[in-house]
Amino acid sequence: MVQIPKQSAPTSPAQRPVPTSADVARLAGVSRATVSYVLNNTSAVRISEPTRRRVHEAAKELGYVPHAAARSLRAGHSRMVLMPAPSVPVGPLYSQFFNELQWALSRLDYTVVQYGSVGLHGDEAASVWAELRPVAVLVPGSGLGPQGVAVLKRSGARAVVTLGPERVEGAHALLMDHDRVGHCAGAHLVARGRRRIGVVVPEETGLEIFSKPRLEGVRRALHGTDASATVLPLAYEEEAAARLAARWRSLDLDAVFAYNDEYAMLLMRALLDEGIGIPDDTAVIGADDLMLGRLLRPRLSTVHIELPSGRDLAELVDRAVREPGAAPETHEVLGARVVHRDSS
Amino acid sequence: MVQIPKQSAPTSPAQRPVPTSADVARLAGVSRATVSYVLNNTSAVRISEPTRRRVHEAAKELGYVPHAAARSLRAGHSRMVLMPAPSVPVGPLYSQFFNELQWALSRLDYTVVQYGSVGLHGDEAASVWAELRPVAVLVPGSGLGPQGVAVLKRSGARAVVTLGPERVEGAHALLMDHDRVGHCAGAHLVARGRRRIGVVVPEETGLEIFSKPRLEGVRRALHGTDASATVLPLAYEEEAAARLAARWRSLDLDAVFAYNDEYAMLLMRALLDEGIGIPDDTAVIGADDLMLGRLLRPRLSTVHIELPSGRDLAELVDRAVREPGAAPETHEVLGARVVHRDSS
Numbered sequence: 001m002v003q004i005p006k007q008s009a010p011t012s013p014a015q016r017p018v019p020t021s022a023d024v025a026r027l028a029g030v031s032r033a034t035v036s037y038v039l040n041n042t043s044a045v046r047i048s049e050p051t052r053r054r055v056h057e058a059a060k061e062l063g064y065v066p067h068a069a070a071r072s073l074r075a076g077h078s079r080m081v082l083m084p085a086p087s088v089p090v091g092p093l094y095s096q097f098f099n100e101l102q103w104a105l106s107r108l109d110y111t112v113v114q115y116g117s118v119g120l121h122g123d124e125a126a127s128v129w130a131e132l133r134p135v136a137v138l139v140p141g142s143g144l145g146p147q148g149v150a151v152l153k154r155s156g157a158r159a160v161v162t163l164g165p166e167r168v169e170g171a172h173a174l175l176m177d178h179d180r181v182g183h184c185a186g187a188h189l190v191a192r193g194r195r196r197i198g199v200v201v202p203e204e205t206g207l208e209i210f211s212k213p214r215l216e217g218v219r220r221a222l223h224g225t226d227a228s229a230t231v232l233p234l235a236y237e238e239e240a241a242a243r244l245a246a247r248w249r250s251l252d253l254d255a256v257f258a259y260n261d262e263y264a265m266l267l268m269r270a271l272l273d274e275g276i277g278i279p280d281d282t283a284v285i286g287a288d289d290l291m292l293g294r295l296l297r298p299r300l301s302t303v304h305i306e307l308p309s310g311r312d313l314a315e316l317v318d319r320a321v322r323e324p325g326a327a328p329e330t331h332e333v334l335g336a337r338v339v340h341r342d343s344s
Numbered sequence: 345m346v347q348i349p350k351q352s353a354p355t356s357p358a359q360r361p362v363p364t365s366a367d368v369a370r371l372a373g374v375s376r377a378t379v380s381y382v383l384n385n386t387s388a389v390r391i392s393e394p395t396r397r398r399v400h401e402a403a404k405e406l407g408y409v410p411h412a413a414a415r416s417l418r419a420g421h422s423r424m425v426l427m428p429a430p431s432v433p434v435g436p437l438y439s440q441f442f443n444e445l446q447w448a449l450s451r452l453d454y455t456v457v458q459y460g461s462v463g464l465h466g467d468e469a470a471s472v473w474a475e476l477r478p479v480a481v482l483v484p485g486s487g488l489g490p491q492g493v494a495v496l497k498r499s500g501a502r503a504v505v506t507l508g509p510e511r512v513e514g515a516h517a518l519l520m521d522h523d524r525v526g527h528c529a530g531a532h533l534v535a536r537g538r539r540r541i542g543v544v545v546p547e548e549t550g551l552e553i554f555s556k557p558r559l560e561g562v563r564r565a566l567h568g569t570d571a572s573a574t575v576l577p578l579a580y581e582e583e584a585a586a587r588l589a590a591r592w593r594s595l596d597l598d599a600v601f602a603y604n605d606e607y608a609m610l611l612m613r614a615l616l617d618e619g620i621g622i623p624d625d626t627a628v629i630g631a632d633d634l635m636l637g638r639l640l641r642p643r644l645s646t647v648h649i650e651l652p653s654g655r656d657l658a659e660l661v662d663r664a665v666r667e668p669g670a671a672p673e674t675h676e677v678l679g680a681r682v683v684h685r686d687s688s
Contacts, residue, residue: 018498018500063494065471065474065498065499069479085429087456101600111459113458113476114429114457114458115458117457118624129411131410150407151407151409154362154363154409155362155407155409167550180552188451211452236635238635238638245406265639266639291580291581291610292606292609292636294615295610
């Protein structure tokens with residue numbers, strides 16, 4: 001770890017006071033109300049072009065920036081959409097989705113703020129988010145309960161949208177049911193004639209919200225067939241994969257769904273090193289359709305996942321904010337399909 | 345893309361008004377000041393345990409949550425540390441660093457807010473950030489200039505810290521010079537006897553802030569030797585890698601530093617498919633030390649990167665907030681070392 005030394009520096013002159021709209025009004029020779037009308041671009045009040053210009057010039061000269069919090073206190077609500085930051089590493093898929101969402105919301109004049117959720121859980125987190133008085137809250141994952149939704153709404157949030165496996169009372173739900181991902185993988189392996197199917201479940205904490213429904217999806221796909229599922233806990237480490245591969249023959253499996261492509265690549269490498277034929281002895285399939293899976297030999301089969309478009313989600317948020325009394329909407333938004341390559 | 349239908353839902357009863365501290369005071373039978381003292385845990389004022397309990401019970405019954413913005417307006421500044429969210433996908437390394445930073449700052453009673461920076465650049469972004477009146481701003485990457493720093497400071501930010509390749513006037517600088525990464529890779533290849541060295545530069549936009557200094561670092565390592573560097577633009581796509589590999593022999597290179605492990609894996613696969621021997625014909629080295637690089641055969645050589653600890657950075661922020669007049673500190677915080685495996 002690189003160290004930052006604790007340096008104690010000489011002090012330089014103190015900071016100037018923060019300029020206020022009253023300072024702008026004084027310099028421009030207008031009222032504070034006029035400053036507010038001009039800088040908030042209010043169309044309700046007619047203000048002459050020279051006055052507008054004078055206000056803008058004074059604001060620029062003083063370096064005046066409006067205070068979002070003061071503005072939201074006046075307006076009674078903010079334009080802030082709060083989205084807890086994911087606490088697990090996110091892949092390029094999520095990253096693209098989130099960028100698109102930001103773009104779309106900023107075009108609708110919302111400000112997207114991501115809030116660290118480290119160390120906070122469920123309804124406790126909701127109270128902390130509520131302090132920022134967001135106009136809407138998007139909550140990925142699970143953990144928020146009806147109480148948390150109520151806290152947010154009582155604090156002025158007009159819309160609470162969950163992105164997760166299940167509906168929460170009072171909130172709009174974008175159902176992202178990872179059950180489907182496992183179901184796709186399981187159905188594919190059964191259709192390929194496999195019957196003794198291992199399911200890798202990461203040992204890392206925080207991933208259960210994806211891994212549990214994926215496992216359930218495999219079980220659902222196997223239901224009514226003569227195929228069986230064996231749960232295989234696995235840490236994302238080479239040594240752990242090597243240990244699992246070393247006892248692979250005793251497990252007597254003919255296929256494995258490995259949670260996602262990263263775990264699949266890790267396990268496939270270890271199985272190949274152990275002399276297990278892929279797909280002949282064991283078929284392997286991952287999920288997420290990472291580019292790197294195509295670089296392996298054999299090429300990795302995977303489940304491709306589709307997220308909703310950021311623009312659609314932004315429109316849902318805007319609709320919900322404008323109609324806070326409307327009944328919560330529920331949409332299934334996770335698409336999944338098998339990409340069959342050489343490993344299965 | 346999964347579509348969200350535009351549903352128009354029946355309306356349900358309107359929302360209740362947001363409870364205020366005045367409501368809590370009324371229900372608890374105390375003054376607003378007492379409510380404020382109790383809920384902000386002020387130690388300066390003695391308040392009896394029964395009164396404290398009454399205030400907490402009233403707040404709970406009403407579902408009252410303090411308004412962070414109102415509190416910061418009263419206090420004249422907030423405890424909000426604002427950090428623009430990266431607009432490019434971040435790997436597990438950055439993700440871990442950021443989680444650690446959040447933890448450390450929250451222990452020092454700061455609130456970390458990540459702000460979407462999509463579509464905003466440099467000093468223009470600074471004005472938007474300033475509206476939130478953060479007490480400190482951490483700016484990754486480059487783009488913020490001295491003007492932007494001044495705007496943030498005039499709006500009450502006591503500390504601006506940049507994490508990037510160079511110092512910006514008025515801001516504390518954590519220098520993360522990716523030049524070092526390229527220098528490590530270049531020096532390693534020269535030491536291994538290679539002389540005609542390709543340097544992959546991603547064609548994807550947004551990565552220049554890393555790829556340009558990495559390229560410069562290679563050039564610096566080659567300076568004074570008889571080795572030469574050839575720039576190889578590459579898009580992160582299998583077809584682009586195959587095209588580059590197809591003309592590899594005509595390029596007459598005996599080594600390549602491929603920007604990072606992902607590009608290295610992509611290119612190495614294409615070179616192997618083209619029958620190029622690795623490392624005999626061409627040595628390959630990446631950067632970032634991803635686990636997946638160890639899964640390939642030959643195992644990928646890489647440059648391991650060390651970021652500063654989140655705790656150290658949190659302490660720097662806290663020190664800077666407490667001494668806003670102190671001269672800006674500058675620290676070199678990026679560590680880099682070669683991990684030599686089989687591909688080079």
